[in-house]
Amino acid sequence: MGESSSKSIYGDAAARRRRTLDAAAALLDEGGYSALTIRSIAKRSGTSVGLIYQYFTDKQDIFTSLLNESQIESRSFVATLPRDRGVAALLAAVIPESTKQWGRVGRFTATWRDIEGDDRTERESVRQVRRTAREYNTELHRALTQAAASEGRVLRDEPSMLPFVLSALQGVSDTIVHNWATDLDHAELTRFVADSLTRAITRDDEPGTQT
Structure with missing residues (x-):
């Protein structure tokens, strides 16, 4: 042994x-x-x-490796989710994964940026982090589009739509990780956020609508 x-x-x-x-x-x-x-x-x-x-190379390289790994795991997770249960169900499944990754490494990203400043911008490891972030965003947008179509809806075709979703996921993840809402059950918070986001980012499909 x-x-x-x-x-x-x-x-x-x-x-x-x-x-x-x-x-x-x-x-x-x-x-x-x-x-x-x-x-x-x-x-x-x-x-x-x-x-x-x-x-x-240094501790920054270790951190970006963790961040990159986190985004790859999140993208792979979203890629496996069923699309036929609608947007709210998909978001309700994404939130726990987002919370896990936020608690592990995501919540420290702002501190990393503040401490390392411009020294981080031209690193290959940082460019890789940007690539995997774009890949995750693309996968999430695809999943949301397909989930909306499964219930006869479409996503709002606005540039702010996906950043809005990502910001909401970050916010609810931070709330759960730090237990900001001490009197609120996390499952209830997840359901409320998923339902509220769905209403905000989708509309009923119409004949001839482009998705």
Whole structure:
């Protein structure tokens, strides 16, 4: 057991990288972005500073790897959701996943931007984050469009529609993660937000309407 365990953690590159990211996620949860240092990540993951630098440039690279991973997971999740139950049901399914990803890494994005400033803008890892964010947005828009069509409705054809949905998902996720609404059941909040968003972003389909 000791030999195989040691090999899985220290002898396998993918396992070492995964262990580093998991340690970083735990430190984020405990102390936010400022708690991330290469030394603290090495200590939490049970590895060395030098070994971490073999896989990541710095702590910003580790954070963007987590953020990128989060957006890929969210896109894949949305892609698997059924479309035939309507928009409200789809949004009600998206909210728990959004909350999970927001609690793990998304809520620290603003702090990361403030601390790193312009130094982050030209990094390849940041460009990748932008790409996966666009891919998630595209997948969510496709899912909402198809869910609306399944109940004879269309999405409002306005530039603000998708940013509005994304902002609402972020807001409800933050409320749940931080338990801002202490007297409100999270399932009831999810249902209300999903129903309210559906009314705001859809309208009845009409003959000849372009979707």
